[in-house]
Amino acid sequence: MSVNLRIPGPTPCPDDVLQAMSRQMINHRGPEFADIIGRITESLQRLFETKNDVLTLSSAGTGAIEAAVVNTLSVGDRALCVSIGVFGDRFADIAKTYGVNVETLSFEQGTAADPQEVTDALKKDSSFKAVMVTHNETSTGVTNDLEAIAKAIRSVRPDILILVDAISSLGSVPLPIDAWDLDVVFTGSQKGWMVPPGMAMVSVSKRGWDAVETAKIPRYYFDYKKAKSYLDKGETPWTPAVSVYFAMDVALKKLEAEGLARIHERHARLGQFTRDGVKALGLKLLADDRVASKTVTAVRVPEGVDGPALNKMMRTEYNTVLAGGQGPLTGKIFRIGHLGLVSEADLQACLDALKLALPRVGFQPAMAAR
Amino acid sequence: MSVNLRIPGPTPCPDDVLQAMSRQMINHRGPEFADIIGRITESLQRLFETKNDVLTLSSAGTGAIEAAVVNTLSVGDRALCVSIGVFGDRFADIAKTYGVNVETLSFEQGTAADPQEVTDALKKDSSFKAVMVTHNETSTGVTNDLEAIAKAIRSVRPDILILVDAISSLGSVPLPIDAWDLDVVFTGSQKGWMVPPGMAMVSVSKRGWDAVETAKIPRYYFDYKKAKSYLDKGETPWTPAVSVYFAMDVALKKLEAEGLARIHERHARLGQFTRDGVKALGLKLLADDRVASKTVTAVRVPEGVDGPALNKMMRTEYNTVLAGGQGPLTGKIFRIGHLGLVSEADLQACLDALKLALPRVGFQPAMAAR
Numbered sequence: 210m211s212v213n214l215r216i217p218g219p220t221p222c223p224d225d226v227l228q229a230m231s232r233q234m235i236n237h238r239g240p241e242f243a244d245i246i247g248r249i250t251e252s253l254q255r256l257f258e259t260k261n262d263v264l265t266l267s268s269a270g271t272g273a274i275e276a277a278v279v280n281t282l283s284v285g286d287r288a289l290c291v292s293i294g295v296f297g298d299r300f301a302d303i304a305k306t307y308g309v310n311v312e313t314l315s316f317e318q319g320t321a322a323d324p325q326e327v328t329d330a331l332k333k334d335s336s337f338k339a340v341m342v343t344h345n346e347t348s349t350g351v352t353n354d355l356e357a358i359a360k361a362i363r364s365v366r367p368d369i370l371i372l373v374d375a376i377s378s379l380g381s382v383p384l385p386i387d388a389w390d391l392d393v394v395f396t397g398s399q400k401g402w403m404v405p406p407g408m409a410m411v412s413v414s415k416r417g418w419d420a421v422e423t424a425k426i427p428r429y430y431f432d433y434k435k436a437k438s439y440l441d442k443g444e445t446p447w448t449p450a451v452s453v454y455f456a457m458d459v460a461l462k463k464l465e466a467e468g469l470a471r472i473h474e475r476h477a478r479l480g481q482f483t484r485d486g487v488k489a490l491g492l493k494l495l496a497d498d499r500v501a502s503k504t505v506t507a508v509r510v511p512e513g514v515d516g517p518a519l520n521k522m523m524r525t526e527y528n529t530v531l532a533g534g535q536g537p538l539t540g541k542i543f544r545i546g547h548l549g550l551v552s553e554a555d556l557q558a559c560l561d562a563l564k565l566a567l568p569r570v571g572f573q574p575a576m577a578a579r
Numbered sequence: 580m581s582v583n584l585r586i587p588g589p590t591p592c593p594d595d596v597l598q599a600m601s602r603q604m605i606n607h608r609g610p611e612f613a614d615i616i617g618r619i620t621e622s623l624q625r626l627f628e629t630k631n632d633v634l635t636l637s638s639a640g641t642g643a644i645e646a647a648v649v650n651t652l653s654v655g656d657r658a659l660c661v662s663i664g665v666f667g668d669r670f671a672d673i674a675k676t677y678g679v680n681v682e683t684l685s686f687e688q689g690t691a692a693d694p695q696e697v698t699d700a701l702k703k704d705s706s707f708k709a710v711m712v713t714h715n716e717t718s719t720g721v722t723n724d725l726e727a728i729a730k731a732i733r734s735v736r737p738d739i740l741i742l743v744d745a746i747s748s749l750g751s752v753p754l755p756i757d758a759w760d761l762d763v764v765f766t767g768s769q770k771g772w773m774v775p776p777g778m779a780m781v782s783v784s785k786r787g788w789d790a791v792e793t794a795k796i797p798r799y800y801f802d803y804k805k806a807k808s809y810l811d812k813g814e815t816p817w818t819p820a821v822s823v824y825f826a827m828d829v830a831l832k833k834l835e836a837e838g839l840a841r842i843h844e845r846h847a848r849l850g851q852f853t854r855d856g857v858k859a860l861g862l863k864l865l866a867d868d869r870v871a872s873k874t875v876t877a878v879r880v881p882e883g884v885d886g887p888a889l890n891k892m893m894r895t896e897y898n899t900v901l902a903g904g905q906g907p908l909t910g911k912i913f914r915i916g917h918l919g920l921v922s923e924a925d926l927q928a929c930l931d932a933l934k935l936a937l938p939r940v941g942f943q944p945a946m947a948a949r
Contacts, residue, residue, distance in 0.1 A: 211603065212603075212605070214603075214604060214605065214606065216606050216608075218818065219604040219605075219607060219818065219821055220604065221603060221604055222603065222604060227601040227602070227603060228601055230600040230601045230822055231597040231598055231600045231601035232597070233581070233582075233584075233591060233592065233597060234584060234589040234590065234591055234592060234769070234775060235582070235584070235589075235900075236584065236586050236900045236902075237589060237776075238586075238902075239894070239900060267637075267638060267639055267642075267776070267777060268637060268638055268642070268800065268817075269637055269800075269817035269818045269819070269820075270817070270818065271799075271800055271816075271817040271818075272637075272638070272800045272817070275799050275800045302799075303799050306797045306798070306799050307797050307799075308797065397818070399604070399818055399821075405604060405820070405821055405822040406607075406637070406818045406819065406820055406821055406822075407637060407777045407820035407822070407823065427676045427677050427678065428676070429641070429645050429672075429673050429676050429677075430638065430639075430641055430642045430645045430801075431800075446641075447638075447639035447640070447641040447642070448588065448589065448639045448640065448641075448767070448769055448776045449639070449776065450639075450775070450776055450777035450820055450823070451589055451769075451775055451776055452600050452775040452776075452777070452822065452823075453777065453820070453822075524609070530605075530606045530609060532606075532608075
C-alpha cells in the first residue's frame with residue numbers, strides 16, 4: 210500500500226513524471242536541453258499568465274526567495290515585508306541578512322494581511338523601494354488576497370517593486386501575474402507542479418529588471434542576468450538539475466492539457482472538501498474559511514492531544530504522512546497538504562485515518578466541538 | 580542505440596541509480612529521509628577519507644564554490660587564488676564578487692600550478708587568509724599536484740585556510756582530505772559519483788568551522804551552519820532535491836562496494852587509454868602526460884579543422900557527445916570526459932568515431948603529427 214503523503218511539498222508525482230526523472234543524462238549545453246528549457250519557459254509563461262521573462266534556478270524555494278532579494282535590492286534599501294507566518298518571516302530574515310532595511314508588517318498567525326494596513330504603512334514612509342509578500346503562507350494555511358494587496362500598494366506607490374513568494378500557490382490557485390502587475394514572483398517544482406524538488410521558477414517584470422540594473426547586493430549563483438543571458442541560448446549558467454527539467458517538461462504538458470481553470474477549480478474543491486471533512490471530525494481550523502488556503506489546511510491540535518504523537522501514529526499505523534506546525538505553531542497545529550496530484554479519495558482516506566487515530570491519542574470530539 | 584555521452588558531467592548514470600531517481604516522493608522531514616541523509620553523509624566521509632563534517636547542498640557545483648567563499652571569508656579578506664583555467668578563474672571571480680581581495684596566481688592553460696610559485700606568493704604577503712585552488716581543472720584537462728601544493732602552503736602558513744574545488748576530481752582520483760590537511764573541499768553529484776546533477780557535497784574541517792565563526796560575508800541559502808544544525812537532526816534546512824538523495828544513496832553503495840583503490844585505478848587506466856588513443860589518431864593533447872587529468876582529456880583541434888563543426892558531426896552522425904573548449908580555449912580544443920560510468924569500449928567507440936569524422940572536417944593526420 211502506497212503512502213498517503215499529505216504534506217504541502219514535496220508532493221506526490223504522477224507516474225510519467227517520475228519516469229522522466231529516470232531518463233539518462235544528456236548534454237546540458239546541447240540542442241536537446243535547449244528544446245526542453247525553451248518549452249518549459251514558454252509553458253510557464255502561459256501558466257504564470259505573464260509575458261515577463263521566466264527563469265529557472267536549480268535550488269529549493271528558499272533559494273528563489275534569496276534570489277529575489279539579492280537581485281533587486283541594495284544594502285540599506287527600505288523594504289516592507291508583509292508577513293503572516295514563518296515564510297513571511299523568512300522573506301524578511303533573508304532581506305535583513307543581506308543588509309536590507311526591512312520593516313515587517315506582521316499579522317496574527319492564521320489570519321491574512323489587511324490591504325489597508327499595507328497602504329497605511331506605505332503612506333507613512335515614502336522611502337520603501339519594495340514590498341515583499343507571501344501569497345500562500347504554507348505554515349498557517351492562509352492565502353493572502355494578493356489582488357487586493359497589489360491594488361492597494363499600486364494605489365499609493367504605482368512604481369514600487371512587488372516581490373511575491375508564490376512558492377505554494379502559483380500554478381495551483383489564481384495568480385495572473387501581469388493582470389495583478391507583480392514584479393518578481395517565484396515558485397518551486399515540488400508544489401502544485403507535481404515535480405520533485407530541485408527547480409525554482411521566477412517571473413521578472415520590466416520593473417524588476419530595472420531594479421536588477423541598479424541593485425548592488427552581490428550575487429553569483431542566483432544572478433538573474435546570468436540566468437537570462439544563458440536562457441537566450443537555451444542553457445543555464447551552471448549545470449542544471451537536468452532530471453527535474455525532464456520531469457517538469459512532462460508535468461507542464463499535463464497541466465496545460467488540464468487547463469488553468471480546471472486546475473484552480475480542482476484545488477478550490479479539494480480545499481473545501483478537506484476543511485469540511487476536518488470540521489465534521491469535530492476539529493477546528495486555524496484559519497477562517499474566507500482566507501483558508503486551497504493548497505494546505507492547518508488544523509488546531511485539540512486540547513489534551515499531543516500533536517507530534519498524532520502525526521507519528523498517523524504515519525506508523527495509518528500510512529498517512531501529515532505535516533506538523535512550524536515555528537510558534539509547533540505542536541499547536543498539524544497540516545494537510547492538498548496540492549498537485551491528490552484526489553478526494555486520498556483526502557477521504559486521510560480523514561478516515563484521522564477519525565481512527567484521534568481517539569487513540571486522547572481526542573474527545575464532544576469537548577472539542579464546543 | 581544509446582548516445583555516447585563523453586562530456587565531463589553530467590555523466591551517464593547506472594540503471595539502478597536512474598531507477599532510484601524515479602522513486603515517489605517522501606517527507607523530507609521524516610525518518611526515512613533522515614536514514615538516507617545519514618547513510619549518505621557517512622559514506623561520503625569514508626570516500627572523502629575524512630573525519631570532517633560533510634554537508635550536502637541542493638545546487639550545482641558553482642553553488643558549492645560560492646558557499647566556500649561566503650561561509651569562510653569576510654569583505655576585504657586577502658585570498659590567493661591559484662588558477663589554471665576557467666574554473667580557477669571562476670573561483671576568483673566569485674570571491675571578488677563578494678568583496679574578497681583576491682590575488683590570482685595564474686598558470687598557462689594546459690599546465691599545472693607550480694607549488695614553488697604558490698610558496699613564493701605566500702611568502703611575499705603574509706596577510707593572506709586563504710588559498711583557493713582547483714584540484715582538477717575541467718576546462719583544460721589538467722590535475723594539479725594538490726598534495727605538493729598543500730604541503731608547500733603548509734610549510735609557509737601552517738594555519739591558512741585551504742579551499743579546494745574538487746568538483747571533477749573527488750571520488751574519482753586520490754584526494755585524502757585529512758591526510759593532505761585540506762579545510763573546505765567540495766564536489767558535485769554529476770561527476771564521478773554517477774548521479775544526476777542537483778547535489779553538491781562539501782567537507783569542512785575544524786579550521787574551516789573556525790573561519791565560519793568569524794566570516795562576515797552574508798549568507799543564507801548556502802549557510803554551512805544551518806546545513807550542519809539540520810543535518811544533526813537528519814534534515815536539510817531547505818527542501819532538498821529528494822530524488823538526487825535517493826540516487827546518491829544507491830550510487831554510494833556501488834562505489835563503496837568497488838572500493839576507492841579500484842575506482843582510482845579505473846580512472847587512471849581510462850585516462851591513459853584515452854590519451855594513448857587520441858595520440859594514435861595523430862592528435863595532440865593540450866596537457867602534458869605528467870599533469871593530464873584522469874577524468875577529462877583536452878585535445879587540441881588540429882589546424883584547418885573547425886572545432887565546433889567536428890563536435891556537431893560527432894553528435895549528429897556518430898552519436899557521440901563531446902565537450903568543446905571554454906573561455907579562451909573555445910574552438911581551440913575539444914574535450915572527452917572519462918569519469919564515472921564509462922568503459923574502455925565507450926572510449927574506443929569514441930576514438931573510432933573520431934577516426935571517421937576527423938578527415939571529413941579537413942584533418943590530415945600526417946600534417947598534425949609533425
